[in-house]
Every structure is written in structure tokens, then in C-alpha cells.
Amino acid sequence: MKDTIDTILKQYPVNDRGSLIPMLQGVQKQEGYISKEAVVKISRHLRVSRGTVYGVTTFYSQFKFNPPGRNSIKICLGTACHVQGGDFLLNALQLEIGIKPGETTEDGRFDLERVACLGCCAIAPVMMINKNIHSHMSVIKIRQVLSNYA
Amino acid sequence: MSKARLKNITLTIDGKSVKVAQESTILHAARKAGIYIPTLCFLDGLKNYGGCRLCMVEVKNTHNFQTACTTPVFQGMEVTTKSSGLQNLRREILELILSEHPFTCLVCKDKGECQEFMHTTRKVSVTTGCNFCTSNGDCELQDLVDYLELKEVKFPWIYRNIAPVKDNPFYELDYNLCILCGRCVRVCNEERYSEVLAFVQRGNKTLVGTAFNESQLEAGCEYCGACVDVCPTGSISEKMGSWVGIPDRSTKTTCTFCAVACTMNVNTKGNRIVNIGPKKGERTEPLQLCVRGKFIPGDIVHHPERITMPLIKKADKWIEASWGEAITFIAQNLDKYRGNHFGLIGSAQDSLENSYILQKFTRKTMQSNNVDLLNAFGEKGLVQKIHDHYSVCPPPMIDDITSANTLFVIGSDCSLTHPIIENRIRKAFKQGKQVLAANTLFNRTAYFSNHFIVYQPGEEYHFLLLLLSELLKGKNSKTSKQISKYLKNFDISNLLDQCGVASKDIEKLSNTLQNSENIIIIAGDGVLKTSGSLHNLNALIDIQLLINEQKDCRMMYLFDEGNRYGSSLMGMHPDHFGGFDKVSDPSSVKKWSENWNCKLSSNKGSSGDEMVRNISGDGIKALFVMGDIPPHKNLSGLKFFVQQNMFLTGTSKYADVFLPMSSFMEAEGRIINLEQKLKNIVPAIKPAKGNKPSWKVISEIAHLMSEPGFNYRKAKDILSEIRLFIDFTEVASSDRSTGVQPLGTKAREKTEGYPVSLTIAPDQLHYMGNILTDLVPDLKAISMTPEALQKTETENNG
Numbered sequence: 001m002k003d004t005i006d007t008i009l010k011q012y013p014v015n016d017r018g019s020l021i022p023m024l025q026g027v028q029k030q031e032g033y034i035s036k037e038a039v040v041k042i043s044r045h046l047r048v049s050r051g052t053v054y055g056v057t058t059f060y061s062q063f064k065f066n067p068p069g070r071n072s073i074k075i076c077l078g079t080a081c082h083v084q085g086g087d088f089l090l091n092a093l094q095l096e097i098g099i100k101p102g103e104t105t106e107d108g109r110f111d112l113e114r115v116a117c118l119g120c121c122a123i124a125p126v127m128m129i130n131k132n133i134h135s136h137m138s139v140i141k142i143r144q145v146l147s148n149y150a
Numbered sequence: 151m152s153k154a155r156l157k158n159i160t161l162t163i164d165g166k167s168v169k170v171a172q173e174s175t176i177l178h179a180a181r182k183a184g185i186y187i188p189t190l191c192f193l194d195g196l197k198n199y200g201g202c203r204l205c206m207v208e209v210k211n212t213h214n215f216q217t218a219c220t221t222p223v224f225q226g227m228e229v230t231t232k233s234s235g236l237q238n239l240r241r242e243i244l245e246l247i248l249s250e251h252p253f254t255c256l257v258c259k260d261k262g263e264c265q266e267f268m269h270t271t272r273k274v275s276v277t278t279g280c281n282f283c284t285s286n287g288d289c290e291l292q293d294l295v296d297y298l299e300l301k302e303v304k305f306p307w308i309y310r311n312i313a314p315v316k317d318n319p320f321y322e323l324d325y326n327l328c329i330l331c332g333r334c335v336r337v338c339n340e341e342r343y344s345e346v347l348a349f350v351q352r353g354n355k356t357l358v359g360t361a362f363n364e365s366q367l368e369a370g371c372e373y374c375g376a377c378v379d380v381c382p383t384g385s386i387s388e389k390m391g392s393w394v395g396i397p398d399r400s401t402k403t404t405c406t407f408c409a410v411a412c413t414m415n416v417n418t419k420g421n422r423i424v425n426i427g428p429k430k431g432e433r434t435e436p437l438q439l440c441v442r443g444k445f446i447p448g449d450i451v452h453h454p455e456r457i458t459m460p461l462i463k464k465a466d467k468w469i470e471a472s473w474g475e476a477i478t479f480i481a482q483n484l485d486k487y488r489g490n491h492f493g494l495i496g497s498a499q500d501s502l503e504n505s506y507i508l509q510k511f512t513r514k515t516m517q518s519n520n521v522d523l524l525n526a527f528g529e530k531g532l533v534q535k536i537h538d539h540y541s542v543c544p545p546p547m548i549d550d551i552t553s554a555n556t557l558f559v560i561g562s563d564c565s566l567t568h569p570i571i572e573n574r575i576r577k578a579f580k581q582g583k584q585v586l587a588a589n590t591l592f593n594r595t596a597y598f599s600n601h602f603i604v605y606q607p608g609e610e611y612h613f614l615l616l617l618l619s620e621l622l623k624g625k626n627s628k629t630s631k632q633i634s635k636y637l638k639n640f641d642i643s644n645l646l647d648q649c650g651v652a653s654k655d656i657e658k659l660s661n662t663l664q665n666s667e668n669i670i671i672i673a674g675d676g677v678l679k680t681s682g683s684l685h686n687l688n689a690l691i692d693i694q695l696l697i698n699e700q701k702d703c704r705m706m707y708l709f710d711e712g713n714r715y716g717s718s719l720m721g722m723h724p725d726h727f728g729g730f731d732k733v734s735d736p737s738s739v740k741k742w743s744e745n746w747n748c749k750l751s752s753n754k755g756s757s758g759d760e761m762v763r764n765i766s767g768d769g770i771k772a773l774f775v776m777g778d779i780p781p782h783k784n785l786s787g788l789k790f791f792v793q794q795n796m797f798l799t800g801t802s803k804y805a806d807v808f809l810p811m812s813s814f815m816e817a818e819g820r821i822i823n824l825e826q827k828l829k830n831i832v833p834a835i836k837p838a839k840g841n842k843p844s845w846k847v848i849s850e851i852a853h854l855m856s857e858p859g860f861n862y863r864k865a866k867d868i869l870s871e872i873r874l875f876i877d878f879t880e881v882a883s884s885d886r887s888t889g890v891q892p893l894g895t896k897a898r899e900k901t902e903g904y905p906v907s908l909t910i911a912p913d914q915l916h917y918m919g920n921i922l923t924d925l926v927p928d929l930k931a932i933s934m935t936p937e938a939l940q941k942t943e944t945e946n947n948g
Contacts, residue, residue, distance in 0.1 A: 036362060049339060051348030051369065054361035059352040065362075 004030050005038050009045045017046055020056055024063055032068040066104040069111035071149040073129050075101075078117030080124040085138075089125055090114060092139040096146065109150070161227035176218035176229055177205055187231050188240060188294055190247070190382055191331040192219045194435035196340050201332050203243050204294070207231050215239065241298050247329050248291070249305035250354075251383065255279035256295045257302050276314075277324055277384065284322075285384035287396040288430055291329070308354070318366055319928030320389055320445045321378050325357055327385040334358060334377035334386060341438065343576040343598065346371045367931050374569060375444035379427045379436035390448045391424040400429045401834040404821060405443040406499045406712030406814045407917060410548060410570045411823030414443055416815065416834035423448040423815065423835060440569035441932050442915060442922065449926045450917060451815045451835070456796050458838035461808040468798075468808065473840050477847065480807055481854035483790045484516065487772035490753055493520035493761035496722050497777035497918040498711035500844065501819025501831055503868040505713065505720040506728065507845040507860075508776060513721075514746050515857045519733050519755030520770065523722050524779050524919050525710070529684040530757060533718040534730050536707055539691060540826060546670050546704040547825050552577045554704075556584040556666035558659070560690075561610055561676020565594040566932070567915075568708050571672065575599075584662055588613065589676060601658055606650040610677050613649045614689035615640055620660035621696045629699060633692050669703040678707060709824050712814075716822035719876065724755025729876040745875050746859055775801065776844060777811070777918030794844060797920055810841050811918070817843040818865045 008026040012019040020042065027038045034057055043050045057063045075093060077086045094100060097110050104111040118126055123135035127145070134145050156172045161179060168183040175198065180187050190202035198220040206215040210228035215236070218229075230236070248256065255261055256279075264281065280286045294300075315323040330349070335358055338347040346369045350359040360369035378386050397417035405412045414437060417424045426444050428436040450456075460476035461468040471479070484492065494512045496505060512521040551557060551574035564572040576598045579585045585599040596602040605613045619642045622634050646653055663669060671694060677686045690705065697703040709715055721728035731738030733755060743750045758779070761770045765784045772790040778799045785791065785804035793802055794809040802808055816837040821829055837843075842850075845868060849860040862868050915922045915929070923929045 039361060049345030049348065050361035051346060051350075051359075052339070055348040055350045055359075058350045 005035075005041055009041060012045070014045055015047045017048055020046060020048070020053065021060075024053075024057055024060075028063055033064040033066055035065075035067075064102065066102065066111065067108070069104045069108050071109060071129055072111045072113065073097075073127060074113050074115045074118070076116075076118045076124070076126050076128070077114050078121065078124075080121035081117075081126060084125040086125045088139055089127065089137055089142070092142055093127075096142055110146075159223050159225050159227075161223050161225070161229065163229045164231055170223060172223075174223050176207055176209075176216070176221050176223055176227075179223050180218060180229070180231060185231055186297075187218050188297060189219060189434070190290060190294070190329065191333060192434055193333055193336060193341075193380060196336050199332060199336065201330075202247070204240055206236060206239055206243075208233060208236060237298060241300055244294055244298055244300055245303045245305060248295075248300075248303050250308050250310070251291065251327055251329050252278050252280075252283075252309070253303050253307060255281055256291060257300055259301075277327055278309075283327065283384040284387040284392040289384065290382035290433070310357075312357070315365075318389075319931050320373050320375065320441070322387050322389060322392075324385055324387075327383045328358055329383055329385075330356055330358070331382060332358075333380040333382065337376045337380050342372075342374050342376050342573060343580060344370065344372050344374065347377065372565065372569065373441040373445065373932055374439065375427070375441065376436065376438060378444075380433055382433065388425050388427075388445070390445065391422070394422055394424045395419050397424040397430075399834075401832050403814070403832040403834055404712075404823075404829040405439065405447075406501075406821055406831065407442045407446070407915070408568050409709035409712055409714055409824040410568055411712050411821055411827075411829045412439055412443055412570055413437055413829070414439055416447070418834055421835045423451060438570065438573065441929070446917075446922055446926055446929065447813070447815050450796065450920075450922070451813050453797070453925060455798070456838075457798060457808065457810045458841065460810065461798075463806050463808075473842070476807055476809060477850050478854060480792055480809075481851045483806075484772060484774075484792075484851065485855055487790060488515075488517050489751070490518055490520065491769075491771040492516040492518045492774075493756065493758075493770045493772070494518075494522075494774040495758045495761065495776065495779055496521070496523055496717065498523045498525065498709075498714040498717045498722075499814070499918050500713060500717060500776060501814070501817070501821055501865070502713065502716045502720055502872060503819050503865045504776070504817075504844045505717040505722045506868055506872050507848050507862075508774075509721040509723075509728070510746065511848045511852055511860075512774075513727070513742070513750055514748050514859065515852045515855055517749075517751045519724055519751055519753055520761055521722055521755060522724050522758035522761070523714070523717055524758060524777060525916075529682070530723070530725060532678065532683050532687065533715060533723070534726065535684060535687055537715070537719065537730055539687075539705070543694070543705065545706050545825055548574060550704070551575060551670055551672070551706075552581065552583075553668070554578065554583065554670040555668045556662060557586065557670050557672060558663060559585070559587040559589075559595060559599070559672045560614075560674065561589055561678075561680075562595070562672060562674020562708055563589065563591075563593050563676075564672070564674060564708060567675065567710060571706075571708060572598075575672070584666060586659055586662060588659075601655070601662070603651055603655045603659065606648065608680065609649040610680060611682055611685050611689060612640075612645045613651065614677075614686060614693065616642065616645050616649060616651070616656050617659060618689055618693055618696070620656045621664065621693060623660075625696065625699075627699055629695055633696065663697055663703075664701070667701055669697060669701060671703065671705045672708060673705065674708045675710065678709075706824065712823065713821035715824065715826065716820075719822065720872065724757050724760075728872070742875075748859070775805075775919075778916075778920045780919075794847065795918065795920065797925065799920065809847060810838065812837045812841055812843050813917070816841070819843075820865075820869065 005027060008030060012023055023042055024034060028034055039050055039053045043053045075086060075090045097105055099105050099112050101112050101114045118128055120126055120133060125137050127134045127137045129149055158169050159172050160167060160169050163180050163183055163185050166183050168179045170179045170182055177187055188204045190204050191199050200217045200220040203217060205218040207218045208230040209216050277283045310326050312325045335347045335349060338344050346360055346366060347358055349356055351357055360366060378388050397419050399418050401416045403414060403416055405414050414426050415429055416426050426447060459470045460473055462471045462476060462479060494508060496508050509521045512518055557575055557578055559575060572595060575585055575595060579598040586601045587595045587599040588603040588605060590605060590607040592604060619637055622630050673690055694703045694705050726732050727738055727742045731741060733752060739750050739752045756764060762782050762784050764770050765787045773788050775793045778795050779801055781800035791805045792807045793805040794811045796811050796813060814831050815834050818833050819831040823829055849862055852860040
């Protein structure tokens with residue numbers, strides 16, 4: 001893992017702040033998330049403070065600080081899903097698997113993310129796990145749906 | 151350099167014509183003309199920011215409003231800073247800012263009267279209004295609300311509901327009060343280069359924070375306190391003096407902890423130090439201090455264990471005595487030990503006046519030359535050598551460090567011992583100057599250096615010789631020939647292994663030094679405090695000589711204590727009188743006998759360490775210690791032992807009389823710093839009842855011992871006497887024409903009985919011998935090497 005970060009960093013010039021975001025994107029693409037180690041390495045490569053790198057990383061919602069789980073859950077909170085009770089779904093799901101959006105369960109089974117629209121408003125509220133859309137979701141169905149993913 | 155050639159420009163602000171240099175901003179011009187423009191995010195000396203938008207002004211013939219802090223002036227510019235439109239705009243902006251800050255008290259119509267009813271409710275943990283805030287009365291938001299006559303805020307108040315951080319050793323953080331002006335972030339990154347604070351998240355979730363929300367200490371905070379000084383609200387507030395109230399007096403004085411001797415501003419209320427920081431209204435241009443200067447003086451001055459009355463030991467118990475009683479007791483006892491049985495150990499953080507009187511007392515009244523400073527250097531003659539060197543090659547000024555092309559920092563952990571020097575080094579590095587550093591350990595300076603060399607502990611001298619021999623290559627001048635003659639005594643090829651450095655490191659170092667125009671060598675503890683420091687110094691001076699043949703090279707020695715140089719110059723040294731007149735030289739004994747109108751002993755004096763070792767039998771029988779010395783079992787053999795200190799310490803248990811001491815916050819004086827500038831110590835508060843400055847105490851003792859020549863009424867009287875006898879002009883001499891001769895490097899002799907028992911470890915910060923981490927345990931936080939730093943050390947080496 002250490003080497004992958006280093007190979008990505010080597011592609012960018014030292015001491016050039018402009019490369020910060022491409023570097024973060026590169027790391028996230030390879031590793032799936034931005035580790036503490038990556039932040040430290042990038043900060044040293046670009047000679048900016050760790051705080052600055054962390055600040056930029058938190059500014060963009062595309063960057064994640066947790067390693068992805070085996071299954072990634074996306075809860076839609078777009079207009080239609082919101083009206084159909086997406087919020088309740090998210091709350092129930094948080095209770096069920098014990099994590100907040102942006103986090104990964106301890107056993108690495110799930111990670112959770114909230115999205116704005118999945119483009120299938122007719123079957124709202126929806127939840128997407130990996131590439132599968134689960135339509136007309138309700139709080140009662142959560143446990144059963146999750147049991148299909150190990 | 152080009153600044154001098156900038157043209158002046160004339161513009162009109164509110165009908166007033168102002169002349170300023172080109173490239174100034176409207177805000178600078180307005181300040182120069184004495185016109186007030188409200189600001190919140192502006193910080194003097196840092197990059198323009200333009201974040202708060204309160205400094206909007208109208209410029210004729212431009213559309214829209216311009217921010218005064220970022221807009222450069224041009225010839226014939228016409229600026230309006232006050233109009234109803236502008237004030238409305240500012241009010242609107244302030245309302246938006248206040249929607250994220252508890253504003254109910256700010257715009258309350260009864261705010262003038264509520265103070266008297268709200269006394270008891272102030273110390274709540276959640277700040278929901280001005281009356282619960284530590285900055286009440288010293289808040290820039292309050293000032294702005296008054297200035298803009300804001301009566302109400304039409305937006306709902308958003309309370310961020312963040313738990314205040316209270317586990318920080320020196321200050322509290324309550325980000326619910328933060329208005330995100332960014333001053334702390336900018337001062338941390340652009341002025342101090344501690345690089346701890348940053349903006350995290352975005353939009354309405356934006357906060358000031360650290361990477362991964364670590365604690366400040368984990369993130370590498372050095373607690374310089376710059377963020378506290380600049381915060382316009384109560385978001386970052388000092389723990390000490392939080393609830394003391396609004397300061398009623400400010401005193402500009404000098405810090406004596408280290409030889410940088412920063413100017414500092416002490417805010418006091420009544421006889422209590424509220425804080426050390428900018429005066430009200432000067433927050434945008436704060437004086438930069440370090441953790442010791444900023445947070446420690448108040449803590450030690452108002453320390454609960456401080457002794458304020460003289461104590462006399464009777465039957466192994468301390469009994470309080472009056473000053474008269476104690477002084478008479480001391481005078482009677484010291485009378486028995488005149489001559490070589492008396493010794494005095496002072497402190498290098500004492501003022502010139504105190505040092506002068508202490509050694510005058512020892513030499514004149516006690517007829518002894520046993521006078522020394524605590525924690526003297528590894529070699530007795532070092533300060534004198536530095537004095538001689540400085541008289542032909544004056545030291546650079548602290549601000550010169552930033553303008554030099556190349557810095558060579560050797561043996562210094564200055565982020566801990568001299569943070570302001572470290573700050574200048576960092577500034578130079580960030581400006582693209584070459585910074586070369588060498589030390590026995592990887593330290594913080596390494597992050598701000600182009601090349602960092604680690605050598606084996608104790609090998610400073612050989613490391614310098616390696617550099618010297620590398621610099622000599624290809625040189626054929628007279629000096630270089632002389633130096634290479636000395637170097638023949640060494641087997642250079644073996645030294646590389648001994649020092650544990652690679653030859654390419656030395657080559658790189660030598661090349662960089664030879665290829666830059668303007669070089670400053672900064673030598674720290676590693677060079678000055680180790681055994682054989684005189685040799686180190688000789689080698690350094692030879693290096694300087696060699697480089698000086700073609701380039702400009704200056705040397706700065708980082709003395710640890712504020713007045714190390716000054717005290718030595720005053721004669722706090724067993725081997726020389728004031729002005730470095732040698733005791734062994736009959737003519738200087740004659741000179742000082744005439745000066746003081748008395749007979750002086752020409753006996754060889756003992757250093758502090760020798761004094762402590764010679765307590766027994768016919769050696770030292772009476773000892774006077776100013777401040778503290780590390781306790782030593784020999785001290786129990788003393789017949790009479792006086793200690794003057796702020797606290798009872800481990801050494802005090804051997805003492806017969808204990809006198810309270812006035813700190814540099816309470817007594818007037820002067821010190822000479824490492825730039826050889828004379829700096830004033832102005833008392834900020836009055837000492838405890840009856841407490842006197844040390845020179846007065848000593849003078850009274852001398853008086854009771856029927857000794858003439860101690861009739862001083864003020865510290866100034868002593869200074870004028872010092873000026874009569876010791877040539878100050880010599881100190882500031884800038885005559886470099888005489889030149890220096892190569893000093894020669896000899897094989898280092900083993901120094902027998904190297905003084906160790908009276909030395910405080912260099913990483914132990916102290917005031918007059920009192921270890922600061924013992925008095926203020928919170929300081930331990932910074933003297934530790936942060937975990938993060940240790941980790942990176944292994945990574946970098948691997």
C-alpha cells in the first residue's frame with residue numbers, strides 16, 4: 001500500500017500546490033479512500049501543511065477518509081425519495097448497521113453514503129447497494145435486503 | 151531593496167490629501183492619514199486577504215465598492231470611506247457575520263446597564279452572550295457594533311453547538327464564537343509557520359481546525375500564542391487572566407528568558423498580570439513571542455507557591471522575618487567570612503545592574519573573586535572570546551537572518567530554545583533562501599532546511615574541522631595556508647567515520663557556503679555548551695574567516711539566557727572584572743581598585759562548580775545564591791548559605807536565610823541581548839509589599855557591613871556608574887577593518903573535571919535556575935518531542 005501512494009506521488013512535481021487535487025484523486029482511485037498516511041505523504045511532497053491538505057480534502061465531498069466496505073450502500077435523498085421518506089430510511093439504516101454516512105462498518109461489510117438522486121424517481125424511495133437498485137424501500141424491508149449482502 | 155526606489159503617490163481620502171508609496175493599499179494610506187476604516191480580517195505584514203468585506207470603500211470613477219485592504223492606490227485616486235450607503239452595506243455584512251456568533255448581548259439596548267446585575271453568572275461553560283465571554287470589553291465585534299450603530303440583527307442566530315476545547319494547556323477554544331476571519335489560520339501558517347491550523351469542511355460547516363481533528367499538541371502546535379493575540383473575538387482565549395477583567399495598563403518591556411530578548415507588552419489590571427499580548431486596538435500588529443514569553447511570566451509571578459517574606463531557618467524550620475531583621479542577620483554572618491571563603495553564584499537572566507552590584511559586593515565588600523553565573527558555558531573563557539570576536543565582527547541583527555542568502559545553523563534546537571530565531575529561519579526558507587542545518591538529532595528545523603546533516607553527539611568539533619578542510623580545497627591565500635598548517639595535526643580521513651557523516655554532505659555544505667554571497671552562521675547549544683566549546687568556537691571563526699575572504703559571512707551565537715553576555719560583561723565571572731579586565735592582570739586590579747576606591751584581592755577566583763566542589767575544610771564557607779542552583783550534597787557543609795529566589799526549591803533546604811526575589815516583571819533593569827543591543831526591562835507590576843530589587847538588598851547588606859560606595863537610589867544610578875567604568879561603545883563597535891587572525895585549531899585536550907554539577911540540561915528551560923516545567927507543568931507539553939516528529943525521524947532516516 002505504501003508503494004502505491006509513492007508511485008502516484010512520483011508522477012507530480014514536488015513543491016507545487018496546484019497538483020494537490022489531482023494527487024488526492026489519484027490516491028482515492030487507487031486506494032478507494034484518503035488515508036492519514038496519504039495526507040502526511042502528500043503534505044511532505046508538496047511542502048504544505050497537513051492541515052491544508054486535510055482542509056482541501058474535507059472541502060470536496062468526493063473524497064472519503066474511510067476505506068470502502070465490501071458492499072457500498074447509497075441512500076437517495078433527492079426530492080422524490082425525500083418526499084417518500086428517504087430520511088426515515090437513512091435513520092433506520094444508520095441504527096441497523098451502526099454507522100453514519102461517510103463511514104464504514106467495523107467488520108468492513110458495508111459503507112454508507114447519501115446521494116442526491118439516482119435517476120429512478122418513479123420507484124422512490126430507493127436504496128442502491130453495489131450496482132443493485134432496491135425500489136419502494138421501507139424501514140421494514142431493510143433487514144431482509146441487507147441479508148443478501150455478505 | 152527595490153522598496154526605496156518606489157515612487158510616492160498622492161491620493162485623496164475623504165477630501166484629505168495623502169502621500170504614500172506606490173503599491174500601498176487604500177487601507178495603509180487611510181491609516182497613515184489617521185482615517186479609520188473598519189476591518190476584521192486584516193493583519194499587518196501578512197498577505198492581503200480581503201475576507202470580511204467590512205473595509206469596503208467607494209473609489210471615484212469605478213463601479214462597485216472596493217475592499218480597502220486589497221486595492222492598491224493610484225495617482226489622483228479619490229476615495230470615500232464613509233457614506234450612508236457604505237455604512238448600510240457594512241451593517242448588512244456585520245449582520246451576516248453575527249448570524250453565526252451569539253449576538254443577543256451585542257445588540258441589546260440595555261447592554262450598558264446589565265453589567266452590574268450579571269456578576270455572578272459569568273463563569274458558565276457555554277458562551278451565549280457577551281456577559282459570559284472572556285473577551286467582554288476587549289472584543290472587536292463589540293467595537294464594530296458600536297461604530298456602525300447596529301441595533302438589531304434580522305437573521306436567525308445559528309449556534310454551531312461545538313463542545314469548547316478545554317484540555318489545551320494554555321488557551322481555550324470555543325469555535326461557537328468564531329467568525330472565520332482567518333486571522334489565526336493565516337498567522338499560524340504565514341507568520342509563524344507552525345502550520346497547525348487550517349480551515350476544514352466548507353460552506354456553513356467551515357471551521358478552524360487541525361488535520362484529522364487532532365489535538366493542537368498532536369498537530370505540532372508550539373503554543374507561540376500568535377493565534378490568541380490576533381483573535382478578534384473570544385473564540386481563542388488565554389486561560390491565565392481570563393476572568394481578571396479588562397487591563398487598565400500596558401507596559402512595554404523586555405523578556406529575559408532567552409537572549410533574543412523580545413520586546414513584549416504586558417497588560418495588567420491593578421497589580422495583576424492579565425496577559426502578555428497586544429494592547430487594545432493593536433491586535434492586527436502583534437509582537438511575536440514564544441510560549442515562554444507569552445504564557446509563563448504571569449504564571450510564575452502569580453504562582454501560589456511564591457515566597458514574599460524573608461525566611462530565616464531556626465532549628466530546621468523556616469521562620470518568617472522582617473526585611474530589616476533578615477538583612478541584619480545576613481550582614482552579621484557574612485562579616486565573618488570575608489575573603490576567599492565567600493562565594494556568589496548569580497544568574498544570567500538578571501539585569502546588568504543586579505549583576506554589577508553582585509560582583510561589586512563580592513569583590514569589594516567580601517574581598518573575594520569567587521563569583522560566577524549558574525550554568526556557565528563548558529569553557530570559562532567562551533563569552534570573553536565571543537566578546538573579542540564580536541568587537542571586530544559584530545553579530546547580525548535578528549531580522550538580518552531573513553535577508554541572508556544562506557543560513558548555516560549548527561548545534562541548535564532553536565524551535566525550543568530560541569523560537570523567534572527559528573521563526574526567522576523558517577521565513578528565510580519559505581522565501582527560497584538556502585538553509586543548511588546540522589545537529590546531533592533530527593529536529594523541527596529539519597523541515598525548514600534544504601539540507602539537514604546529523605552528526606554523532608560530541609563530534610561538533612570534528613564536524614567543523616571536516617567542513618574547514620573541505621572549504622580549504624583549492625584555496626591558496628595566506629589565511630588558508632595558515633589554517634591548513636593547523637589542520638595537519640588531524641587525520642581528516644578518519645573523522646568522517648567518527649562523525650558519522652557522508653563526504654557528499656560535507657561537500658554539499660561547503661559548496662553552498664562558497665557559492666552564496668551573504669551568509670549567516672548560527673551556533674547554538676551544541677557548539678557552545680559542550681566540553682571543548684572554545685575549540686568549536688575557534689573552528690567556527692576560522693570557517694567564517696575563510697568564507698569572508700570572498701563573501702560576506704556573519705556569525706550569531708545563541709546564548710541561552712537573556713543577559714548571558716551582559717552579565718559576563720559586568721564581571722560576573724571568576725576570571726575577569728567588568729569589561730573583561732583580567733583579574734590576573736595587575737593593571738586591571740589597579741584600575742578597578744581605583745574605580746571603587748578600595749583594595750581588591752588578586753586571588754584566583756573559583757567558578758561556580760569549583761565553589762560547590764570545594765565546600766569543606768578551608769574552602770568555601772559562605773555562599774550567596776541568586777536564583778537557584780541544582781541541589782548538591784556538598785551544600786550541607788556550608789557554614790552560612792543565603793539564597794535569594796522566588797520559590798523554595800531543593801537547594802533551599804541547605805539555606806540558612808531565604809530572601810524573596812523580584813522577577814523581571816517587577817524590577818527595573820537593562821540587559822544586552824544576542825544582537826548586543828541594550829534593552830530596557832520596565833516593571834509592569836509592583837513587587838509584593840516590602841520586596842526590593844536585588845541590587846537594593848545587596849546595597850543594604852553592604853551598608854550594614856560599613857562598606858561605602860553602595861549609595862544607589864535608583865537602578866539608573868548604577869547604570870551611570872557602569873557607564874563610567876565599562877566601555878559600552880566598544881560593544882556596539884562596527885569597525886571591521888582590523889580583521890581577525892586565524893585562531894588555529896589544536897587537537898582537543900581532555901578537559902579535566904569538566905563542570906557538570908551546576909549545569910542544567912539544555913532542553914530544560916529555566917528562569918534564574920528555577921526549572922520552568924516544575925513551576926508550570928503545562929510547559930512539559932512543548933518540551934517533549936511530539937510523537938509525529940519522532941515518527942518522521944525514523945522514516946526520513948530509513
